[in-house]
Amino acid sequence: MEQTTLTTKISSNQIELIDFRINEEIDGQIYEGIYGINVAKVQEIIQMRETFELPASPDYIIGVFDLRGIVIPLIDLAAWLNIKHREFKIPIEKKRIIIAEFNNLKIGFLVHEAKLIRRISWDNVQAAHFSSNSHNLERGKITGTTRIEDGKTLLILDLEGIVDDLDFYGNTHDKKELGQITHKFSGNVLIVDDSTVARSLLKKNLKKMGFVVLEAHDGSMAIQMLNDFYGQYNDDIVSHIRFIISDIEMPKMDGFHFAEYVKNDKRFQAIPLIFNSSICDKFSKQKSRDIGVDAYLVKFDAQVFYEEIVKILE
Numbered sequence: 001m002e003q004t005t006l007t008t009k010i011s012s013n014q015i016e017l018i019d020f021r022i023n024e025e026i027d028g029q030i031y032e033g034i035y036g037i038n039v040a041k042v043q044e045i046i047q048m049r050e051t052f053e054l055p056a057s058p059d060y061i062i063g064v065f066d067l068r069g070i071v072i073p074l075i076d077l078a079a080w081l082n083i084k085h086r087e088f089k090i091p092i093e094k095k096r097i098i099i100a101e102f103n104n105l106k107i108g109f110l111v112h113e114a115k116l117i118r119r120i121s122w123d124n125v126q127a128a129h130f131s132s133n134s135h136n137l138e139r140g141k142i143t144g145t146t147r148i149e150d151g152k153t154l155l156i157l158d159l160e161g162i163v164d165d166l167d168f169y170g171n172t173h174d175k176k177e178l179g180q181i182t183h184k185f186s187g188n189v190l191i192v193d194d195s196t197v198a199r200s201l202l203k204k205n206l207k208k209m210g211f212v213v214l215e216a217h218d219g220s221m222a223i224q225m226l227n228d229f230y231g232q233y234n235d236d237i238v239s240h241i242r243f244i245i246s247d248i249e250m251p252k253m254d255g256f257h258f259a260e261y262v263k264n265d266k267r268f269q270a271i272p273l274i275f276n277s278s279i280c281d282k283f284s285k286q287k288s289r290d291i292g293v294d295a296y297l298v299k300f301d302a303q304v305f306y307e308e309i310v311k312i313l314e
Contacts, residue, residue, distance in 0.1 A: 013257035015249065019035075035156075043101055043106070072204070142148055178306055181209060184210045186243050189245065192216045192247060193216075207215070211242065237271070272294045273292075274293070279298075280298045
């Protein structure tokens, strides 16, 4: 098949993943690594094509290529993951480029083979934990794991790490911290995100605005915290939690499922809820509006984040 165009439907507390493979050589043996990317971030899958080199770029950037008039950088995922695979050849007819869009950026990812689409419950996704000898997979490049058939493990990639590594779209790091602010706030804010890096970034900016920051690693933990707060403050909870800011992709309970719970519970529905996600497709934004989410922000522009909070709270 020359090209595959993807559409997706997000079910409650489920994720759809593109299952793709990257082969690895360990002690002279070839092993097939099983990886996944959220379908919501994938636009299409195409065959390998001609690329043009980018001078002075890291070795995991193969170059750029033209896709219907758009110049797209091509990332060798095996090289980015520090996987040894150059000692053997992958048949060119199996290689695929996954065209992904996230954080308002479009990037191509070279993989050794694209297999299928899997629908998996977030209940079955675990946060990634690796030992020190986990075949050079660096902390932060894998965001979660899940079991598939025959007891095999599928690793879910944290694609945003590539953007942080490269910054080839220019000044993305400069946008992550607030400059001067004109409004100063107070009160508690609940952050719901499984990424330590994302929570740290949000916390730094929220504290600069004057907020006290509470943290939850996923939707189920956040619900427990909200219930505890209600037991302490009852109907005055809205005065003690100014707003909630949540990621969408999280193990155990995703952001959509969490938001539906909050917006359908009379105790919590008056608390403003903001999505802060790398997913930038129209379906996810419409889904959030249907649930009643107060704002949908694409990670991460500190100034846009600040202006949205000012608009919601004042």
